[in-house]
Amino acid sequence: MTVALGAAAAWCAPAPAPIVRPLAELLGIPRRLNSDRGIALTFDDGPHPRGTPAVLDILGGAGVTATFFLVGEQVERWPEIAADIAAAGHEIALHGYRHRNLLMRTPAGIAADLDRAMAVIGATTDREPACYRPPYGVFSPAALAAVQRLGLAPLLWSRWGCDWRARETPQRVARRATRDLTAGDVILLHDADHYSCDGSWRTTVAALPLVLAAIAATGEPLVGVSHSM
Numbered sequence: 001m002t003v004a005l006g007a008a009a010a011w012c013a014p015a016p017a018p019i020v021r022p023l024a025e026l027l028g029i030p031r032r033l034n035s036d037r038g039i040a041l042t043f044d045d046g047p048h049p050r051g052t053p054a055v056l057d058i059l060g061g062a063g064v065t066a067t068f069f070l071v072g073e074q075v076e077r078w079p080e081i082a083a084d085i086a087a088a089g090h091e092i093a094l095h096g097y098r099h100r101n102l103l104m105r106t107p108a109g110i111a112a113d114l115d116r117a118m119a120v121i122g123a124t125t126d127r128e129p130a131c132y133r134p135p136y137g138v139f140s141p142a143a144l145a146a147v148q149r150l151g152l153a154p155l156l157w158s159r160w161g162c163d164w165r166a167r168e169t170p171q172r173v174a175r176r177a178t179r180d181l182t183a184g185d186v187i188l189l190h191d192a193d194h195y196s197c198d199g200s201w202r203t204t205v206a207a208l209p210l211v212l213a214a215i216a217a218t219g220e221p222l223v224g225v226s227h228s229m
Helices: 002-012 021-027 051-062 072-077 079-087 107-125 141-150 170-178 200-218
Strands: 040-044 067-070 091-094 186-190
Touching: 040 200, 051 079, 051 200, 067 072, 067 079, 067 107, 072 079, 072 107, 079 091, 079 107, 091 107, 107 141, 170 186, 170 200, 186 200
Parallel strands: 040 067, 040 186, 067 091
Antiparallel strands: none
């Protein structure tokens, strides 16, 4: 029993890294950019047939770029939208093929998922992702090993809007995502509702101009997550 509990604890050890900063630092999982200039705006869970184009329109109108952590199964459903993200000059990053908690997957299953996601996303966008964020931000030891094997840089976030939740407002999302914003911050939003509250992307789209205004007020440029490597 003691051995089993110890093994379970070791398997789950990286999971709290998104909310426990010392643990993220101990495991070498960045939450911030490895740069003293710039802020990264990131979007998870896409592409989405309505949310992603709306986000792209706002970003394009503002003349800024962001990083999109794409899900392979959604890229297969909406390849033209994934290609549009890349064509607009945004950075392409990896969020896996299936959006499942990695603690519930075997090492072989994790490795297969990442390989499949890399192939699908790379072929569709003509970009090879260099950065990886797991579903829910939950790493396992096997996931960290698989990421290292592929030469991917793991990345979490330092600010998030919790825009995936029900009954959020654009104002609350924007305030939460930009509170005490400084150079090096990584902001997490979602351009899709495939794995969250139905229609939550609308809240994100409405909050995005407020988020961009708060970033502009810092005087920091928007940069890709490659600045974390």
